[in-house]
Amino acid sequence: MSKVVERSQDLGPCIPQNDDDLIICRCEEITKGEIRQAVHDGMYNLTEVKRYLRTGMGLCQGQTCSRLVRSIVAKELGISPAELELTSARSPARPIEMQTYSNEVW
């Protein structure tokens, strides 16, 4: 994990695939094609893909798709999924209404 991906590498053009319209991140409705294109646009790690596309930022917070996104990005980069560091785990761990979040008691 956390292997530095060579920034200057040329991945070549993003060649369309048959299943590019497959939805991967259900919460944010992001397709496989969009994720693959994002890699070719220069998003070489999961944090960049997440900030670019919002994958894993919906209701389930990546519970379902993070594994899937990781394998798609890894395949596009020609590396093993284990070499891609996951996006940071942060509080709040679950979606929460701002009203509740601001209502903090000690």
Added chain:
Amino acid sequence: MKRYELIVIGAGPAGLSAAIEAASWGMKVIVFDENVRPGGQLFKQIHKFFGSKKHKAKIRGFRIGDTLLKEAEQAGVTVQLKATVMGVFNNKEITVMMNDQIEHFKGDNILIATGASENMITFPGWTLPGVIGAGAAQTLMNLHGVKPGSKILMVGSGNVGLVVSFQLLQAGCEVVAIIDASSRIGGYGVHAAKVARTGVPYYLSHTIIQAEGEDCVTGAVIGEVDDHWQIIEGTQKKLDVDTICLAVGLSPMSQLARMAGCEMIDEAVKGGLVPLCSEYGETSIPGLFCAGDVAGIEEASSAMIQGRIAGSVAARRAGYILDQEFAQKNADFQESLAQLREGMFGAEKKGKNLSHTDEGIPLSLTLLQEGYINEAEIQRFPGFSETISSETKTKGVYPVIECTQNIPCNPCQDACQQGCISIGDRITSLPIVTDKEKCSGCGMCVSSCPGQAIFLIEENYEEDYVAISLPYEFLPLPQPGEQGLALDRSGQAVGSAEIVKVRQGKAMDETAIVTMKVRAKYAASARFYQQLEGCLSGGSTEALAMKGGELE
């Protein structure tokens, strides 16, 4: 800010066990769980657990859940439900969403026991209503009493896929097929066999290509894969299903451990990214523990022991247990845990293509590839060979144990009051029928076997007829006098059967023992009974004729 000596996150088997252990030593413990009900996945587990007596073997999961809740209450554990832990911060401070606000707590020790989530695989149509996780199917059936669908395709032949398939059958669904991309069935052979004998087909080296339908699932297309997981052209097959269950593995929900800053490792055998833990379940942060699936995918029995270990270590850290006392206790726990990890499905041998049992007997290949043991193969196993194939023709009744893989389980040995069944000290050894003459026919072994792999055979029940007693967990129960079909291990009808006895009792815990009378020539092949009306598939004389059986 409220302070506790131990804060447990997750009220599943691991979390509750840790809380009970710690509280029983006098610690002040609170358990947070985001769900409405405690117990984690335990209350969905309606099957009997494996293991030994001390692992609560042959007890159904939800009953273990009831016991844990009672013990937690007696020990003075506070279980706070509808309380979601939002963050784990420095100095073991956590924030919890409860009562529409964020509350802060501090723990001298924290145990993260958040379990796992189900993996998904993608294919065209995977987002259609009707494609669900196997866990979701279990929730619908076993917690809410709702049938997930009528015709089910199960994707995945691990223990989850097999156990849930059986439960779907119990709920009255038709399981159209169980498929797996692997070339071998991943779960226990006994789980596979109890599903196979109802007539469910297995397709190994097969994957799902597509879920069909506009607004919901109306069918599925599967296909065979080659060594490189590519579909072999021309092998596509359409299945008439309305529900597709995915049982393709679990991922540890280790986000809170990552958030806390625990050192993590990515290990395929543990199911993904997990915190690096000591033998006590302690992470790289002193006083912060992980137990259960979050620390590596296993099952509920080992999660409970891991919880006990973490709870007792926390109690030692707080000075409630003396070192010597702890050493003794820990040694017991570690031994118990090691037992569960033994055998051909344990961490050490998991995923390896074994060819022989520990006893040196070649494994049944049809069991691994088609879900049932064929008649030729069963004869080489000790639960079988000592009985039917022995030369002395016996009168009276004796057990036949079709348990052919080394799994950590031994209730049959304890169940037999006559001492006919022996497993020995090594819990993974294959059971042996040591002295069939002593068998009283009580049937306790039949109902105690969590794998439903024990049968009683009474030769010379009547002239040219034998009586076969089998475990039966379907409703409605057959009635004595009823005529039906005797099915073989693959679910094919072999001949007609007449029910002569149906036994139920408290000790059998809902596993009825159904005794059917069949032709003597089927003694070694008939292993299931199918009712003619409302039966599992097809039925009637026609079905029997189609299946090549003969009606007497």
